[in-house]
Amino acid sequence: MPADRTLTIIKPDAFGRGLAGKIIAHLEDAGFRISVARVVHLSREQAGAFYEIHRERPFFASLVAFMTSGPCMPIVLTRADAVAALRRVIGATDPREAEAGTVRRLYAESKERNAIHASDSDENAAREAAFFFSDIEVLGAR
Numbered sequence: 001m002p003a004d005r006t007l008t009i010i011k012p013d014a015f016g017r018g019l020a021g022k023i024i025a026h027l028e029d030a031g032f033r034i035s036v037a038r039v040v041h042l043s044r045e046q047a048g049a050f051y052e053i054h055r056e057r058p059f060f061a062s063l064v065a066f067m068t069s070g071p072c073m074p075i076v077l078t079r080a081d082a083v084a085a086l087r088r089v090i091g092a093t094d095p096r097e098a099e100a101g102t103v104r105r106l107y108a109e110s111k112e113r114n115a116i117h118a119s120d121s122d123e124n125a126a127r128e129a130a131f132f133f134s135d136i137e138v139l140g141a142r
């Protein structure tokens with residue numbers, strides 16, 4: 001996947017509170033454009049596979065329960081320097097540590113129920129985009 005793309009997920013806490021529109025507007029105002037998006041309700045197997053890297057962490061079971069608690073919205077976003085730019089815009093994992101004006105500071109409830117996910121590297125962005133979307137959806141008419 002080209003380095004101008006990254007994967008975000010509007011998580012079940014934010015999606016369920018009707019915050020998808022506000023969060024997407026925030027991301028568009030920051031220069032991101034939507035490449036492809038959908039709404040999905042993950043199964044336990046799917047959530048576990050997506051967060052495979054955290055399987056041994058103490059919060060894994062709780063994270064899977066949260067991510068399967070309702071629909072969420074995976075989105076492939078485009079922008080120059082997409083991965084780093086999105087992580088700046090969403091802020092720290094824990095909203096209490098996130099800078100003012102970031103998505104998590106504005107909309108997250110807790111370190112777990114933190115409103116939004118963002119890929120942490122170009123490699124993981126490609127892996128995570130492929131988890132939800134086909135190549136033709138991610139890359140489009142390039």
Ligand code: CMP
Pocket residue numbers: 054059063093111112113114116117118
């Ligand atoms: P995310 O950026 O999607 O990556 C892993 C997720 O696990 C993280 O956001 C939080 O939702 C959750 N998470 C990370 N650390 C903790 C923690 N210490 N306690 C509970 N949940 C966490």
